[in-house]
Amino acid sequence: MSDTRPIGVLDSGLGGLTVAHEILRLMPGERIVYLGDTARYPYGNRSDEVIRAFTLECARELCKHNIKLLVVACNTMAAVAMKIIEQHLHDVPVIGVILPGVRAAVLRTADRKIGVIGTHATIRSSVYKQSIQRIDASIKVYETSSPLLLPLVEERMFDHDIARMAAQFYLYEMMDGGVDCLILGCSLFPPLFEVVQGTVGTRMQVLDSALWTAKEAQDILTALDLKSGSRDGGVERSAFLFTEKPEGSHRLMELFYGAPLTEYSIVAINRGTV
Amino acid sequence: MSDTRPIGVLDSGLGGLTVAHEILRLMPGERIVYLGDTARYPYGNRSDEVIRAFTLECARELCKHNIKLLVVACNTMAAVAMKIIEQHLHDVPVIGVILPGVRAAVLRTADRKIGVIGTHATIRSSVYKQSIQRIDASIKVYETSSPLLLPLVEERMFDHDIARMAAQFYLYEMMDGGVDCLILGCSLFPPLFEVVQGTVGTRMQVLDSALWTAKEAQDILTALDLKSGSRDGGVERSAFLFTEKPEGSHRLMELFYGAPLTEYSIVAINRGTV
Numbered sequence: 001m002s003d004t005r006p007i008g009v010l011d012s013g014l015g016g017l018t019v020a021h022e023i024l025r026l027m028p029g030e031r032i033v034y035l036g037d038t039a040r041y042p043y044g045n046r047s048d049e050v051i052r053a054f055t056l057e058c059a060r061e062l063c064k065h066n067i068k069l070l071v072v073a074c075n076t077m078a079a080v081a082m083k084i085i086e087q088h089l090h091d092v093p094v095i096g097v098i099l100p101g102v103r104a105a106v107l108r109t110a111d112r113k114i115g116v117i118g119t120h121a122t123i124r125s126s127v128y129k130q131s132i133q134r135i136d137a138s139i140k141v142y143e144t145s146s147p148l149l150l151p152l153v154e155e156r157m158f159d160h161d162i163a164r165m166a167a168q169f170y171l172y173e174m175m176d177g178g179v180d181c182l183i184l185g186c187s188l189f190p191p192l193f194e195v196v197q198g199t200v201g202t203r204m205q206v207l208d209s210a211l212w213t214a215k216e217a218q219d220i221l222t223a224l225d226l227k228s229g230s231r232d233g234g235v236e237r238s239a240f241l242f243t244e245k246p247e248g249s250h251r252l253m254e255l256f257y258g259a260p261l262t263e264y265s266i267v268a269i270n271r272g273t274v
Numbered sequence: 275m276s277d278t279r280p281i282g283v284l285d286s287g288l289g290g291l292t293v294a295h296e297i298l299r300l301m302p303g304e305r306i307v308y309l310g311d312t313a314r315y316p317y318g319n320r321s322d323e324v325i326r327a328f329t330l331e332c333a334r335e336l337c338k339h340n341i342k343l344l345v346v347a348c349n350t351m352a353a354v355a356m357k358i359i360e361q362h363l364h365d366v367p368v369i370g371v372i373l374p375g376v377r378a379a380v381l382r383t384a385d386r387k388i389g390v391i392g393t394h395a396t397i398r399s400s401v402y403k404q405s406i407q408r409i410d411a412s413i414k415v416y417e418t419s420s421p422l423l424l425p426l427v428e429e430r431m432f433d434h435d436i437a438r439m440a441a442q443f444y445l446y447e448m449m450d451g452g453v454d455c456l457i458l459g460c461s462l463f464p465p466l467f468e469v470v471q472g473t474v475g476t477r478m479q480v481l482d483s484a485l486w487t488a489k490e491a492q493d494i495l496t497a498l499d500l501k502s503g504s505r506d507g508g509v510e511r512s513a514f515l516f517t518e519k520p521e522g523s524h525r526l527m528e529l530f531y532g533a534p535l536t537e538y539s540i541v542a543i544n545r546g547t548v
Binding site: 039040041045046047049050147148150151152154155157160161162165166169244245 | 313314315319320321323324421422424425426428429431434435436439440443518519
């Protein structure tokens with residue numbers, strides 16, 4: 001059976017484009033509808049209540065596009081709002097970006113010490129710690145919110161002393177503690193991969209969840225027999241929606257998608273009117 | 275005549291509390307209704323269209339409180355949305371946070387070189403440059419957006435090497451160019467006053483607009499004969515509204531208000547429902 005409905009990818013902004021990219025790389029026959037809530041990004045400092053309200057609103061918007069699978073690509077959304085999405089959207093299977101990264105880290109840690117960096121909301125939720133210790137309660141988890149890293153990505157300061165110093169500031173305790181596996185728990189962090197890996201050295205493996213999340217999407221579509229047999233997928237047949245014009249952020253979109261992404265639409269979600 | 279209606283102070287988040295504080299210090303008989311759009315803060319990376327829509331929505335909410343003067347305390351709101359506020363709200367006089375700072379800087383610069391740091395949206399608007407050169411076209415204006423400074427305030431890293439390095443990164447060109455007067459063009463920057471002044475040294479005077487904005491509010495109320503003759507004002511008689519619970523930000527509120535601020539209410543503006 002061939003199911004040509006699109007896969008929905010939900011994010012608070014642009015970072016989830018890495019997940020969209022990996023999905024289309026693994027499954028070039030699929031189409032994606034991406035929704036990034038750029039009008040209200042970033043979510044990471046908001047209260048749980050507001051994150052849940054915003055996320056549900058966006059998920060409902062995405063479901064209007066007749067999606068066969070919903071991938072929550074934003075760590076903050078997945079950390080705080082997974083339950084409420086599952087409660088309200090019964091008709092579509094949902095996966096988040098957190099568990100695939102957790103499983104990859106648990107498989108890789110030799111010293112049973114995993115580190116996680118992310119937004120305030122993601123770290124406050126303890127979702128990484130709980131998910132890791134549900135698999136193996138003996139693993140020690142070091143969690144640190146790292147808000148300074150976000151503007152470093154926006155400023156494209158990947159190879160600047162400030163980036164190295166900020167990475168050191170957030171990670172020295174994990175290095176001291178002997179963490180051997182670090183999860184980048186925010187979809188905007190991948191561009192900092194090299195400066196982070198350079199800071200922690202070879203003893204610590206740095207994991208970005210995009211690839212594992214794409215693999216999990218593939219597994220689920222296969223298991224539920226929802227894969228597209230079409231050759232008519234890919235980025236040209238996908239739709240990229242944002243809640244505000246990502247002004248001045250073409251270079252950022254390229255950064256996350258790995259290629260220029262010039263076609264997109266704007267949807268209005270609770271934007272108010274002028 | 276005594277007009278006991280409150281003064282409305284509008285901000286995208288918490289920074290405008292410095293302006294509210296100065297207003298009550300100068301005019302202890304006045305009451306304030308403060309509205310901070312913490313659910314959608316920060317505004318500084320958004321498109322002009324969205325900033326205008328969000329700002330107008332908040333201004334209308336604030337006008338429901340029968341205010342006699344509207345003070346736009348957020349630089350991004352004032353830079354991008356002053357016109358649309360004035361177009362839509364006819365019944366209340368409006369002042370922004372930008373012109374008072376501009377006038378103070380123009381009076382103080384001896385070498386006719388003024389620097390401005392602020393959000394992307396504020397700097398993109400060129401409002402500081404235009405306002406300064408409308409007063410004196412011969413003044414040279416150096417403008418730089420400085421997004422790294424915001425999370426430094428959130429992290430309370432006022433005395434950290436990263437703060438000094440970030441200040442240097444954004445200001446070395448102005449120091450080189452001989453700027454002698456620097457406007458902190460974002461209401462969240464005042465806590466960085468000392469690290470900025472320490473970086474630029476004694477040759478450059480650093481200006482924060484809160485005090486001048488409060489003085490302008492006082493002048494306008496006096497000119498329009500709208501001052502309160504009451505002794506029944508002050509912080510206890512004022513109302514502080516936020517669009518989301520400022521979770522974990524009590525310390526930040528104290529930082530901006532200069533004293534603990536424990537009483538506040540939540541208003542729902544386009545929050546969606548769960």
